Amino acid sequence: MAADLSLYRNIGIFAHVDAGKTTTTERILKLTGKIHKLGEVHEGESTTDFMVQEAERGITIQSAAVSCYWKGHRFNVIDTPGHVDFTVEVYRSLKVLDGGIGVFCGSGGVEPQSETNWRYANDAKVSRLIFVNKLDRIGADFIRVTEQVKKVLGANPLIMVLPIGREETFVGVVDLLTRQAFVWDESGLPENFKVTDIPADMADDVEMYRQQLIETALEMDDDLLMAYMEGEEPSIEEIKRCIRKGTRELAFFPTFCGSAFKNKGMQLVLDGVVDYLPAPTEVNPQPLTDEEGNETGQYAIVSADEPFRALAFKIMDDRFGALTFIRIYSGVLNKGDTILNSFTGKTERVGRMVEMHANDRTDLTTAQAGDIVALIGLKNVQTGHTLCDVKNPCTLEPMVFPEPVISIAVQPKDKGAIEKMGVAIGRLVSEDPTFRVETDVDSGETILKGMGELHLDIKIDILKRTYGVELIVGQPQVAYRETITREIEDSYTHKKQSGGSGQYGKIDYRIRPGEVNTGYTFKSTVVGGSVPKEFFPAIEKGFKEMMSTGPLAGFPVLDVEVELFDGGFHAVDSSAIAFEIAAKGAFRQSMPKAAPQLLEPIMKVDVFTPEDNIGDVIGDLNRRRGMILGQESGAMGVRVKAHVPLAEMFGYISHLRTMTSGRGQFSMEFDHYSPCPNNVAEVVIAKEKEKKANK
Incomplete structure (x- = not known):
């Protein structure tokens, strides 16, 4: 017997670190009867954060999937991480969701990371509700946060409720549609609330926001809007139908508020999930690909x-x-x-x-x-x-994962644990596609690669605790790349005559800088068969294999175009392998002459700092060779956006906290590769050469 899919809701909860996302998930599970004792994140006891690392750091690393029921509807809830090193988790979860709840902190508002997650959700076309949490906090302001959502995220929040009281006097919410006030007592139990009349001092605000709500909703239905303009009020059912349609089309995002920790306002959010978020059958179906x-x-x-x-x-x-x-x-x-x-x-x-x-x-x-x-x-x-x-x-549709930008060399403290380490790392790699491992052929070292310092820190922590593998960890290394800056025309002949059949392959070629982000491209303009067509793939392969170790310091080569324009072959001695060897020799001969250049990964950095420390923060980013792209002032402080080389960002968080007395925050993600200044490049190249010499 097939279940009724219209009663299903597959939802994700995503937000910035510390916006109270996991607590919100806890409350949903409590209200839907899934847990009896509430786990508190700040006591390290939440249900969805069951990894030791999660309970300890108070952050969600893995997204856990949980099923529960509310008013006859089945919710599949996925709690996603908010920290930028784990955005691959968010991205992955979004692929399988039909709707979401974006949680924002009532005092912190829209923070750097919320922006990345919101952008991912837009790309995945996921309908969302907004829940402004922690309204009992000092400095919390619901309307200010909705203004930030408009300004920073460019989204249209549809205000569904208004808070009653502010900060420590926050006691409940007014449901604008029904004009009912929900007031909770101080017991902290979600079921202890009364439905009362609207407080007299809120009557004008309620009418103003209710009118805005109805007008925005009715834009989804011209007939109802015309009737409303002529003074005919639509029924609550009709308004809800319009809100549901607009939510599905991402025209707006129904916005609720409350305090998950104090259990105030949560029921209305759950009703909103049922009323406004789509069932699996209402979402555009996933495309199939070849x-x-x-x-x-x-x-x-x-x-x-x-x-x-x-x-x-x-x-x-x-x-x-x-x-x-x-x-x-x-x-x-x-x-x-x-x-x-x-x-x-x-x-x-x-x-x-x-x-x-x-x-x-x-x-x-x-x-x-x-x-x-x-x-x-x-x-x-x-x-x-x-x-x-x-x-x-x-x-x-296949998933696309970003390339790692940082690596560290590790070895087990106990030499006998090499195999144990290999198995454990293998498991972590299969869980997380942005975490890679490789072995350095020359030194035999194990190299771990990931999306950032925290990403690798946590992997090492998991290896230690979950798998009992203690590691000695080297300095973090940046994933540099190389390219060339000058076009060069050259010729290379590979010939070997020694008893039996010989080898012969001659190629004339041009190597030139390619377009940015093209990697390696190969083309042939040979005319008249001086190199037979069947050898082109071997020549292309020869060059391609060499692209993994550049001429300067052995880093992979980017954005190079190779053009084969002439050459020569021997009827008996030419073979694919001879031409492949010729291409490899050609690479070694010509790349050093093409003015090679070191490239470094540049990160998009987003720093949040209190107003008083802005000068220090910008000065510090400049010292780190950063390029400031802009700054925006908010109620809580200033957001600074910059491009900064990854090499200069190691240990940044502790430095930022010192400068801002612990109030600064930042997030960063890889943006592009850019030429390394000479003085920096010389140091990196010298280090690489020394490493090779010591092996």
Whole structure:
């Protein structure tokens, strides 16, 4: 019997670090009867943060998926991390959600990280409600935060409720649609509230905001708007229908407020999820793609009657083994089914299937379109793989992950733990596609690569605690790149004559700087067959293999174009391998002459600082070779945006906290590669040469 999908809501909760996102999730679970004792994040006891690292740092690292029920509707809730090093988690979660709740702090407002997450959600076209939390905090101001949402995020908040009281006198909210006041007592229990008349001093405000609410909502329905202009008030049902439509089309975002910690205002948010966020069938279906990632024009229609299609969006290791979280887009999955992983071309058998409740689970025998479940014991599935019906192979839109920008060398403290370390790191890599590992061929060192200092810090912490592997950690290294700045025309001949068949390949070529972000491109303008066509792939491959180690310091080479324009071959002695060797020799011979240049990763840095420290912060960014792009003043302080080389940002957070007496915050993400100044490049190149000499 297929469940009624109109009663499903797949929602994510996302926000800035410390906006109270996990507490909000806790409250939703409490209200929906999933937990009996409330865990408090600041006591390190929340339900969805079950990793030791999460409880300790008070931040959510992994997104946990939990199912619960409210007023006959099933919610699948995904709690996502807010810290910038983990945005890949947010990005992944958004792929499988139908709606979301954006949580903002009533006093902190729209912080740097909320902007990145909001942008991801816009890209993924996810409908959202806004919940302004912590209204009992000093300095909290609901209307100011809604103004910030407009200004900083360029979004249109649709105010659904008004707070009663401010800061420590905050006691409840007025529902603008029904004109009812909900007032909670001081017990902190969510069910202890009364519905009363609107406080007399709020009557004018309520009418003003209610009128704004209705006018904005009715823009979704011309007939109702005309009638309203002529003095005919629409019914609450009609207004809700319009709000639902506008929310789905991202025309506006219904905005609620409260205090999750004090349990005030949460029920209205849950009602909002039911009333305004889309069911799985109302969201634009996921496009199917071919192996190259080009859309085929077909879609995964959300329906139990279609062939089975699902996306693996998260892999997690826990004490029961590997869990693969999947979002089922179409069809039905039964325990014991054999399914196809379209990425590897291999089939997998579904042994156990569970519904998650943070750290507990319920075994399932069947799941269907719209569900988010975890499968136990799949072998070769990674994040972003499509699982589908064996007879109907397909690929859901593939996920794109950013390249890591920072690396560190590690070795186990105990020499005997090398194998144990390898297994543990392997597990972490399969869980997180932005975390990579490689072995330095010359030194045999293990190199870990990631998105930032915190990202790698936490991985090392997990290795120590969860897997018992203690590591000696080297200095963080920047992922430099190399390129060339001058065009060069050259010729190279590879010939070897020594008994038996020889080898011969001659190439005439030009190497020139390519367009930015093109990587490596190869083209041939050979005419008259002086180099037969069948050798072109070998020449292209020879150059390509060499691009991984540049002429200056052995870093990968970017943005180079190679053009083959002439050459020569021998009827007997020429072979693909001879031309591949010629291309490699040509690279070694010509690249050093093409004025090679070192490139460094430049980060987009967003710093929040109190007004009084702005001079120090900008001066410090300038000393770090930063380029200030702009600054905006807000109620709480100033946001400074800048481009700064990654090499200058190590340990920045402790420095920023010292300058701002602990009030500064920052986020950064990779932006682009840019030429390294000579004095910096010389030091980096010298260091690399010394490293090689010592090996």
